[in-house]
Amino acid sequence: MESIQQLKESIIQMRTKQAQELTQSLLQDGMDPNEILNQGLIPGMDEVGRLFTEGEYFVPEVLVAAKAMNGAMAILEPLLSREKERGNAKIVAGTIEGDLHDIGKNLLCMMLKGAGMHIVDLGVDVSPERFSKAVQEEKPDFVAISALLTSTMMNIPRVIAELQQKGLRESVKILVGGAPLTQEYAQQIGADGYSADASEAVALVRTMMG
Amino acid sequence: MMPQEKRELPEMHAEELVRTLDAFGKGRNQRKKAFPPEVLSDAQRALDWIHERGIAAMLLQGLFPVEALFSERSVPPFFHRFAQLVLGILTIGPELEEEATSAFQRGETMRGLLLDHAGTMMLRKAFFVFQETLTPRGWYSHRMAPGCPGIPLQAQHTIFHLLEAGKRGLHINASFMIHPLKSSSFAIGLLQEGERGKRGESLCISCPSRAHCDMFGDME
Numbered sequence: 295m296e297s298i299q300q301l302k303e304s305i306i307q308m309r310t311k312q313a314q315e316l317t318q319s320l321l322q323d324g325m326d327p328n329e330i331l332n333q334g335l336i337p338g339m340d341e342v343g344r345l346f347t348e349g350e351y352f353v354p355e356v357l358v359a360a361k362a363m364n365g366a367m368a369i370l371e372p373l374l375s376r377e378k379e380r381g382n383a384k385i386v387a388g389t390i391e392g393d394l395h396d397i398g399k400n401l402l403c404m405m406l407k408g409a410g411m412h413i414v415d416l417g418v419d420v421s422p423e424r425f426s427k428a429v430q431e432e433k434p435d436f437v438a439i440s441a442l443l444t445s446t447m448m449n450i451p452r453v454i455a456e457l458q459q460k461g462l463r464e465s466v467k468i469l470v471g472g473a474p475l476t477q478e479y480a481q482q483i484g485a486d487g488y489s490a491d492a493s494e495a496v497a498l499v500r501t502m503m504g
Numbered sequence: 505m506m507p508q509e510k511r512e513l514p515e516m517h518a519e520e521l522v523r524t525l526d527a528f529g530k531g532r533n534q535r536k537k538a539f540p541p542e543v544l545s546d547a548q549r550a551l552d553w554i555h556e557r558g559i560a561a562m563l564l565q566g567l568f569p570v571e572a573l574f575s576e577r578s579v580p581p582f583f584h585r586f587a588q589l590v591l592g593i594l595t596i597g598p599e600l601e602e603e604a605t606s607a608f609q610r611g612e613t614m615r616g617l618l619l620d621h622a623g624t625m626m627l628r629k630a631f632f633v634f635q636e637t638l639t640p641r642g643w644y645s646h647r648m649a650p651g652c653p654g655i656p657l658q659a660q661h662t663i664f665h666l667l668e669a670g671k672r673g674l675h676i677n678a679s680f681m682i683h684p685l686k687s688s689s690f691a692i693g694l695l696q697e698g699e700r701g702k703r704g705e706s707l708c709i710s711c712p713s714r715a716h717c718d719m720f721g722d723m724e
Contacts, residue, residue, distance in 0.1 A: 355540065358543060360613065393681065394683060394685055397617060
C-alpha cells in the first residue's frame, strides 16, 4: 500500500526513473497491473491535473509528469487488459477540417491518455468524412473535435451532420474545444460537451462516462 | 515578383522560452518558483536546434493604397486617417514546423511544444524588430491584421495575393490560414500628414468582443 502511494507520488513529483522502478517492484510483489494503473498512475496524473487547474503546475510540469506516467505505462501496457474491458473511454480526436493547429489537440490527447483512456488521434485538417469513418471503424465512446479559428470552428457542425446522416450520431458523444469556442456555441451546434482546456476535458469525460 | 528580405531570428533564452510557454497555463507569467531543470535543458536543446539549422525569418512587404485592403467594400472610418498601408507577411518557413510535428509523432511532446512555441515567439519578436524600423519614420506603429475589428478575415487572401506570397512557397486555404503556420500577416498604416501625432479613435470601440477581451484598449 505504501508503494502504490509512492508510485502516485513519483508521478506527481515527475520522477520517471522512480515511477518505472516502483512499477516493476509492485509487479514483482504480485500486484495486478490494472490495480497499479488505477490506484497509482491514474490518481497521480489526476493530482497533476488538479494542480494544473489550480495554477500550481504549468504545462511544462504536466508534460514531465506525463513522461513519468508513460515510462511506467510502457512496462504495464503489455500486461493490461484491453481498455474496453477495463471500462475506460475510447476517444477519437482530431482538429477540424481547414485547421492545421495541433498543439491543443496534442495536449488533450496526452492528458486523456494519462487518465487511462484510449486515444485514436486523427491529426489535423480532419474532414467530416474522416471523423465518420473513424467512428464506424473504431466504435469510440467520444469524438473530440478541436478548432483554433473562428473560420474553422464553423466546420464542426458538418461533422455532427455527417454522423447523423450515417446514423452514427447516437452511438457517440461529441466534445468540442479550442480558443474561439464556448459552452453556448457547443450547445447551439448540438455537441454533447465543451471543455476550456485539456485538464477539464478529463473530468468532463469521466462525468459523462458516469 | 515582390521582393523578400531575410531577417535573422532574435536571440532567445531557455528560461524565457519556458516562462512564456506558461501563457498556456492558468498562471500566465506570474510564476515565481523555478522550472524543473529537465524542462530548461529541453528548451535549450530546442533553441540550439533552431540556431544550428540556421532558421531565419523571411519578410514580404509592400506599400499599398488603403483601398487595396477593402476592395468591393467601403473603407471603414478608422482607416480614413491613413494615406497608405504597409502590408506584409513574416514567415519562418516550414522546417521548424515539420520538426515540431515530427517530435509530436515520435511522442516527444515536450520537444514538439517547445519548438512550436519558440517559432511563435521568434516570429513575434522578429515582427517587433521590423516594426521598430518604421516607428521613427512616422508610420502609424500599431500592427493590425485580418480578424482585427474592421478588417475582415478575407483580407488575409487580399494580403496574400497582393504580396504574391504563393510564388514564395506559401499557401493559403479556404479558412484563411497561411501555411507554414509560423507565418503572420499584418497591416501598418502610414498616417495622413495632418493626422501625425494625433491620438485616433480606438479600433476596439467597434469590436463586438470588447467586453471580454484581454487586449481591450490596445488597438489605438
